[in-house]
Amino acid sequence: MLKHDILQDFFSEQKGQIVCITDDLSLFRSLRYAIGAHTQVPDDLIHFFSEPEAATQILEELHKDKTPTIVLVERKIEGEKNTDMILRISRLYPTACMLVVGSDITKDMVAYFYEIGAKAVISKPVSADAIFSKLTLCLTTSKEQHLKSYVWDLIASASSEEALEAVETFIVNNPNSCLAYSLKGDALLANGDLLKAQEAYEHANEINPYFTEPLKRLAALHKHIDDNKALELLQKVDRISPFNPNRKLEMAEIHLRKDDTAQATLLLEKGFKQASQEFSLFLGDMAERISALVADKIPHLAEEYLEKAMRVKKNFTLLDIHMFNKLGIIYRNKGNWKEAVEVYKKALDITPKDPALYYNMALAYHDGAKRDEVRRCFNKAFDLDPVFYRDNAGVAYNIGSIYLGYGDKDIARPFLEHVLEIQPDNKKAKEKLKRCGKD
Numbered sequence: 001m002l003k004h005d006i007l008q009d010f011f012s013e014q015k016g017q018i019v020c021i022t023d024d025l026s027l028f029r030s031l032r033y034a035i036g037a038h039t040q041v042p043d044d045l046i047h048f049f050s051e052p053e054a055a056t057q058i059l060e061e062l063h064k065d066k067t068p069t070i071v072l073v074e075r076k077i078e079g080e081k082n083t084d085m086i087l088r089i090s091r092l093y094p095t096a097c098m099l100v101v102g103s104d105i106t107k108d109m110v111a112y113f114y115e116i117g118a119k120a121v122i123s124k125p126v127s128a129d130a131i132f133s134k135l136t137l138c139l140t141t142s143k144e145q146h147l148k149s150y151v152w153d154l155i156a157s158a159s160s161e162e163a164l165e166a167v168e169t170f171i172v173n174n175p176n177s178c179l180a181y182s183l184k185g186d187a188l189l190a191n192g193d194l195l196k197a198q199e200a201y202e203h204a205n206e207i208n209p210y211f212t213e214p215l216k217r218l219a220a221l222h223k224h225i226d227d228n229k230a231l232e233l234l235q236k237v238d239r240i241s242p243f244n245p246n247r248k249l250e251m252a253e254i255h256l257r258k259d260d261t262a263q264a265t266l267l268l269e270k271g272f273k274q275a276s277q278e279f280s281l282f283l284g285d286m287a288e289r290i291s292a293l294v295a296d297k298i299p300h301l302a303e304e305y306l307e308k309a310m311r312v313k314k315n316f317t318l319l320d321i322h323m324f325n326k327l328g329i330i331y332r333n334k335g336n337w338k339e340a341v342e343v344y345k346k347a348l349d350i351t352p353k354d355p356a357l358y359y360n361m362a363l364a365y366h367d368g369a370k371r372d373e374v375r376r377c378f379n380k381a382f383d384l385d386p387v388f389y390r391d392n393a394g395v396a397y398n399i400g401s402i403y404l405g406y407g408d409k410d411i412a413r414p415f416l417e418h419v420l421e422i423q424p425d426n427k428k429a430k431e432k433l434k435r436c437g438k439d
Helices: 003-013 025-036 052-064 083-092 107-115 128-140 142-156 160-173 178-190 194-207 212-222 227-240 245-257 261-278 280-294 299-312 318-333 337-350 355-367 371-384 393-405 409-422 427-435
Strands: 017-021 046-049 069-074 097-102 118-123
Touching (some): 003 128, 017 052, 025 046, 025 069, 025 128, 052 069, 069 083, 069 128, 083 097, 083 280, 118 128, 160 178, 178 194, 178 212, 194 212, 227 245, 245 280, 261 299, 299 318, 371 393, 393 409, 393 427
Parallel strands (some): 017 046, 017 069
């Protein structure tokens, strides 16, 4: 099929659409010219957004409707790195064909964009002919993406035999597809055939040594069984694509199991630095993961990285609330209740109507023997949601215990009764309920 026929088929037969996310009007005009020079396309099939967040609704709609989609996304928007959006597209809309455009994309970032699913990375300045060439290249490789989605859907629905059959059929006509062999490994692994899965991944790596997926699968197979081999494979992937901060955490985890805390600390610092430079949206998540990873062997780093994330990150979102809660708990466990209160106050700036935050703040005030503040925070939590505790026996028990400790037996009683509704054999709740004057 000729290149212009590929593009025509995408719009007319597949009913595909293009989403362009850029603040560079000349890039958007080049895109329109590249398409218009080869095929007639209605205006409503090409969407332009100068703000990344504005594109999320149409991307969600196209993904939900299973509409074939090409996303042309700028590396920077208004001078700010747009890596967060690129990562979100790769995670939330994996079937979309993504092209990343930029003028200062390093070799390491190119490798990372390909690793997370970009079909092309285009350096600016870019001509209409270059855009057209990349678009058609993207569409010619999309059949592998459809196979990937189809196979993973089958595996998720416990139809690994059918998935394996689909991959084998594809391989007959595409014997040099490293992705197909990697998917064959996925299907075999889901079917419980570890040895043949390993062989499939190794063959995929032989076809294309720079394709990272089979190496990552092999590393996952060896992890906990042969950590040295897993680490060797992860290091190989990291040499190919060194800008993935999550991989630094994977390698650090192995070093911690080997009691090599020095190397683990070095990798954690590298991973966090990479994340803080490029992925601000997920920085809180990374800090939480580091905190959990080091809690046993390097506990002081748990607090350090959560604090560092709060200093480095410019704008917080609901995704960061867990980070605030985690840091608050660490402070409370160390007896630093005032610091915990301040953390919860900052979290309330993000989501002021979260009853759980007021509950946590009440516990911190209770640590500091501030009864009036405890009551105020509990009352605020109940105002926002009178039964926010109903699915958590631990929360109900804590509230009942605190009120009982204050001598408020009538207030404490229903919370302790609720604990026993969830956990009828809870001895501590039974004992405290007796102290309220009721068996």
